[in-house]
Amino acid sequence: MSRWKPDARERLVLAALDLFIDQGYDATTVAQIAESAEVTKSTFFRHFPNKRELLVVGQEALSQMLAEGIAEAPEGVGPLDAVAAGLVRASALMGPEVREIGPRLKKALAASTELQERDALKSVALAAAMTTALLDRGVPKVSAALAGEIGVLAFKRGYAAWVENDRFDFGTHTLEVLRELREARAAL
CATH class of the missing domain: 1.10.357.10 (Tetracycline Repressor, domain 2)
Structure with missing residues (x-):
């Protein structure tokens, strides 16, 4: 992972939506979302309990x-x-x-x-x-x-x-x- 970047929550939402569009919701994992947003899985879980909750941000x-x-x-x-x-x-x-x-x-x-x-x-x-x-x-x-x-x-x-x-x-x-x-x- 690169040095800390601001706006992790927004980057997670955008990364997730792009992945949902490209490969489907079911095929997208939390690990893929975190990687695409350039954060760790633990950062993902600090912001969201699961990938479904990304949509109600x-x-x-x-x-x-x-x-x-x-x-x-x-x-x-x-x-x-x-x-x-x-x-x-x-x-x-x-x-x-x-x-x-x-x-x-x-x-x-x-x-x-x-x-x-x-x-x-x-x-x-x-x-x-x-x-x-x-x-x-x-x-x-x-x-x-x-x-x-x-x-x-x-x-x-x-x-x-x-x-x-x-x-x-x-x-x-x-x-x-x-x-x-x-x-x-x-x-x-």
């Missing part, structure tokens, strides 16, 4: 930011306005390194059922975080759950468009998607 911080934004929304706003505040708050996490991971993540997910399942669990966790934050604001259970699911849909659609077009600002675009979803909900 940042999920906890994202859930927390969404919940904090919802909690800090002005009193009296409706559930979707509170979700909008959560999306704005979470957009602070969406930097260039996240955008760089996006296309690789999309390819890796397309090639692996196990990774698709893990990604679905991530969406469930984000919806749960938003729903809980809305319940804490006194929003009725069904309304909170629906608003949380709409928030996840806005996040996912906004993220997909943002990754594919660097002219978009993540927060602005995601709020636009949320506006479209509100209109669609009203038309139901």
Whole structure:
């Protein structure tokens, strides 16, 4: 191994995604990921419990930011306005390194059922975080759950468009998607 380099966590994620794309998720080992990222296996395990957890890097911080934004929304706003505040708050996490991971993540997910399942669990966790934050604001259970699911849909659609077009600002675009979803909900 060469001298210590910064950003081991990011390098591990990028190396893993590239290997998942090139040789498949199942055929990729932790040792290969560590070698490709120029770290030791023990460094890998300091950052991740297993290779599956590479895909949820940042999920906890994202859930927390969404919940904090919802909690800090002005009193009296409706559930979707509170979700909008959560999306704005979470957009602070969406930097260039996240955008760089996006296309690789999309390819890796397309090639692996196990990774698709893990990604679905991530969406469930984000919806749960938003729903809980809305319940804490006194929003009725069904309304909170629906608003949380709409928030996840806005996040996912906004993220997909943002990754594919660097002219978009993540927060602005995601709020636009949320506006479209509100209109669609009203038309139901």
